[in-house]
Amino acid sequence: MGLKPIVKANLFIMPIVIFSILLIFFSSAKNFVPERLLPILGKGANETFISGFSNVFAYSGITYLFLIMPYLKDAKQFKKISIIAIVISTIYLFLSVLCLLLVFPYISVTDEANSIYLLTRSLELGSFFQRTDALFVLLFIMCCFSYLTITLFLILNIFKKITNIKDSKAMTYCFCVLIFGLALIPKSLYQVREVNDNIFKYLILFFIFVFSTILLILANLKKKKEEKNNLSS
Amino acid sequence: MKKKILCLILILSMCIFSLTGCYDAKGIENLSYAIAIGLDKGENNILKLSIQFATPSAISGDSEGSSQSDSTTITSIECSSISSGINLINSYISKQVNLAHCKVIVISEELAYDGVSEYIYTLVDNVQIRPNCNVIVSRCDAINFLENAKPTLEKLTARYYEAALRSSEYTGYTSDIQLNDFYSALKSSTAQPLAILAGVNTEETHLTDTDTNKFNIDSIYKANETPIQDKTSLECMGLAVFSYDKLVGELDAIESLCYAIVSNKLQNGMITIPNPNSDNNSIDIYLSPQKNTKIKVETINNTPYINIDVYLDGYIGSSDTNSDHSSTDTLEIISKSVDKYLEAQISSFLYKTSKDFNCDIVGFGNYAINDYLTWDEWISSDWLSNYKDSFFKVNISTDIQSGELFSKM
Numbered sequence: 001m002g003l004k005p006i007v008k009a010n011l012f013i014m015p016i017v018i019f020s021i022l023l024i025f026f027s028s029a030k031n032f033v034p035e036r037l038l039p040i041l042g043k044g045a046n047e048t049f050i051s052g053f054s055n056v057f058a059y060s061g062i063t064y065l066f067l068i069m070p071y072l073k074d075a076k077q078f079k080k081i082s083i084i085a086i087v088i089s090t091i092y093l094f095l096s097v098l099c100l101l102l103v104f105p106y107i108s109v110t111d112e113a114n115s116i117y118l119l120t121r122s123l124e125l126g127s128f129f130q131r132t133d134a135l136f137v138l139l140f141i142m143c144c145f146s147y148l149t150i151t152l153f154l155i156l157n158i159f160k161k162i163t164n165i166k167d168s169k170a171m172t173y174c175f176c177v178l179i180f181g182l183a184l185i186p187k188s189l190y191q192v193r194e195v196n197d198n199i200f201k202y203l204i205l206f207f208i209f210v211f212s213t214i215l216l217i218l219a220n221l222k223k224k225k226e227e228k229n230n231l232s233s
Numbered sequence: 234m235k236k237k238i239l240c241l242i243l244i245l246s247m248c249i250f251s252l253t254g255c256y257d258a259k260g261i262e263n264l265s266y267a268i269a270i271g272l273d274k275g276e277n278n279i280l281k282l283s284i285q286f287a288t289p290s291a292i293s294g295d296s297e298g299s300s301q302s303d304s305t306t307i308t309s310i311e312c313s314s315i316s317s318g319i320n321l322i323n324s325y326i327s328k329q330v331n332l333a334h335c336k337v338i339v340i341s342e343e344l345a346y347d348g349v350s351e352y353i354y355t356l357v358d359n360v361q362i363r364p365n366c367n368v369i370v371s372r373c374d375a376i377n378f379l380e381n382a383k384p385t386l387e388k389l390t391a392r393y394y395e396a397a398l399r400s401s402e403y404t405g406y407t408s409d410i411q412l413n414d415f416y417s418a419l420k421s422s423t424a425q426p427l428a429i430l431a432g433v434n435t436e437e438t439h440l441t442d443t444d445t446n447k448f449n450i451d452s453i454y455k456a457n458e459t460p461i462q463d464k465t466s467l468e469c470m471g472l473a474v475f476s477y478d479k480l481v482g483e484l485d486a487i488e489s490l491c492y493a494i495v496s497n498k499l500q501n502g503m504i505t506i507p508n509p510n511s512d513n514n515s516i517d518i519y520l521s522p523q524k525n526t527k528i529k530v531e532t533i534n535n536t537p538y539i540n541i542d543v544y545l546d547g548y549i550g551s552s553d554t555n556s557d558h559s560s561t562d563t564l565e566i567i568s569k570s571v572d573k574y575l576e577a578q579i580s581s582f583l584y585k586t587s588k589d590f591n592c593d594i595v596g597f598g599n600y601a602i603n604d605y606l607t608w609d610e611w612i613s614s615d616w617l618s619n620y621k622d623s624f625f626k627v628n629i630s631t632d633i634q635s636g637e638l639f640s641k642m
Binding site for chain 2: 033035036038039040042044045104118121124131151170173174176177180228
C-alpha cells in the first residue's frame, strides 16, 4: 500500500465527510436554540482555561503535520498545506461543536462521536428520509478507514526507519492484525473512553506541545552548532 | 517460499477474525416490531407495560378477512421496570421485541402524577427508540388508549398515529411533542417538559356542563371532552404540563394554541371571537404567524418581568348576510378585537403556567439566562422556582384580511 492510493481514497472520502457535516449542520438548524450558548462565560474562566486545557486534545490531528514533510512533492508548500489543513479541520470542529451546543441542553453532553450520532438521530429530512443515523454509521466507517490507512502508513514508515528494513509492505499485514487484535481488547465503549480520557489525551498533549517543543529547541541548537563548526572550519 | 507461507498465515488469521463478525445478526423474521408503548401504574407491581405490536401478515393482507384493527396486537405485563418488562415479553412471545418503529409512548395520567423520569431516561438511552417518537399523556389507562387505536381512515395503525398527531399543524390545539423535546426540557434548567394530552372519547366523557352562550365554546375542550360521534375514539387535544418529571396540570385547546403562539410553534390555527360589528354573533379567524414572537425577560430582585410581542396574520373564516369585510375600517375594528381577545387569552394562559403550575413550559429561562455571565450564577438564581412570581406584558399585533373568495356578502 503506497501513499498514492491512500491520498486518492482520502480525496474521495474528505468531500463526502465535509458535505455530510454541512448537511447535518443545516438540517439541524431548525432545532437550534441560540440561547443554549449562554451564559456567555460558561462555567467560568478557571473551568474553561485551566481545567478545560486538556480539550486542546481536539487538535491532536496536528501530529500528522509533523510527519508528512518527507512525503511532499514540493516541501516549500508545507506551510500552505498546513494552513489549509488546520483551517478545514477547525471549520469541521467548529461546526460540529456548534451543532451540539445549539441542539442539546448544556448538561447532556457525551463524547464527540456519540454526540454527532445523537444529532443525526434527531435529524428529519422531510418524511421520506428517515433514520439518517444509518448514513452516519457509513460515514463513520469511511472516516475510520481514512484515519486507519494514514496512521498505518505513517507507523510503517517510522518502523521502516527504526529497523532499517528494505520492504515495509510485508509488515502491513502484521500491523493490521496487531491493530485488529488490540481493538478487540476493550470490553465496552466505556473502556475505550476511559483510555481516551485518562491516558491518550494527556499523552497526545505531551507529544504535541512538550515533546515537539523540546525537539524544536534541540534541532535549533544542533543547527547552530553545525553552523558554528562550518564557520570555524 | 517462506514469504508465501508467512503471507498465507497472515491472510488466514485475518479471515479468522473478519469472517466471524455476523454471529449476532438478526433477520426481520426474528423480530416483533412495537408501534406503541403504554405505561400504566401496576396493581401487583410498580409498572404495567403494554406494547402494541404490528402483525405483518395482517398488514400485507395474507390472512383473509383481516380488518385494520387486527393489524396490531397488544401484550401487557406487570413488571418493575421497562427493561425487565420487555425481557419478560421476550421470553413469552416467539420473537424478540424491537422498538425501532415505535411511534408513540403513552403514559397514563395516574402514573404521570407520580413521576416519569425513570421511564423517560430508560427510553432515551435505548438505541432502538427514535428521538422523534411522540410522548402522550393519556387521560385514561394507557392500555385502554392502545386498545382503542382503531383507525377508520387509515389502514395502518402506525401511520394513524403519525397522521393523528400531525393535526397540530393546522389546528394548534395540541403540539408535536417528541421524546427528544421532553428529555431536553427534563434535563434543562431553563424550561420544563410538556406532553401531548390524549384520551378515549366516549359519550360519558363528553363535556356537558358548558355555558352555551360562550362564544369560544369550541376551543375549551381537552382530550376526550369534545362532543364527537365517530367510530374512532382516540382524541389528542390539549397539553399535559410537567413540573420536572411530575404531571401538574392540563391545558385545553385554546391554551395550547396560546402556547404555540408564544413559543413560535404555531403554523396555523383558528379562534372564535365575538363579532365587534354585530351583537350576539361570533366571527372565526384563521391565524398564522407573521413573524417570530419577540420575548424579553428582565429579572429585578428575583422577579421576572416578561414582555411578549406577538405578530400574526389572520383572515376571516366566517361570513353572514350582514358581513362587509371590504372596508379597511371594519377590518381594523376586527383586528383590534382579535388583539384584545388574544391578549386576554395569552395572559391568562401565562399566569396559569406561573401561578397555578409554576412551570416554565414556554422556556422563558432561555431568555433570562442572557443576564447571567456564568453557569454558577445562573444555577444559583433558581429560575424555575422564581417563575411563579413572573409578571407578563403581552402585546399583540394582528394583520386581518377579508375571506378567501368574498369580501362582501
